[in-house]
Amino acid sequence: MSILTVNKSRFATDISFSENKMTVFFEDGRELSVPLEWFPRLRHATLVQLKKWRFIGNGEGIHWEELDEDISIENLLE
Template sequence: MSPRVFRDETATTWYDIGFPVSAYIFPHETLLQDVRFDDTYIHLHMTDGRRLSVPLQWIPTLYHAAPSEREKYEIGPNRKMVIWDPDKCAINDELRIDDYLIARPRPSNGRS
């Protein structure tokens, strides 16, 4: 294993890295396994062991819905979405996990 070099303007410092890159796990694909709710968050459990908690306030349709209606979701066939079917509940929405895993630029508000 080769040491990493971190440089600043005055000196070079060498630090040993304790593990090779092959010892780390980098998920290739993120898929939904389970969904849970509490009073504040929707908790998305992924097949790779990660947990993603999204504030319900970020999703107005869920935030304003009754807890019993939130529970009437389906996990999409590609396991990348949580879907509320308006024919089965009072919510009409889809939550895509990639929207909460990948940073996106803020939308322009028309101000310069």
């Protein structure tokens, strides 16, 4: 009997935005969509401001300098 082991990553590789959600893409192929409603600074930001992000810690978090916002990827997964 064989057992399949799935290695889940906690590191993001990209993010995208729609009108009311942010989608996080992981190095293992998973995608996670979360409502912008969860993050007031992101909810009230323009699309131009939302696109000015950078990863921190090699994909462990996302930072928006202009919006003074940091999001931990691990917290999104809990």
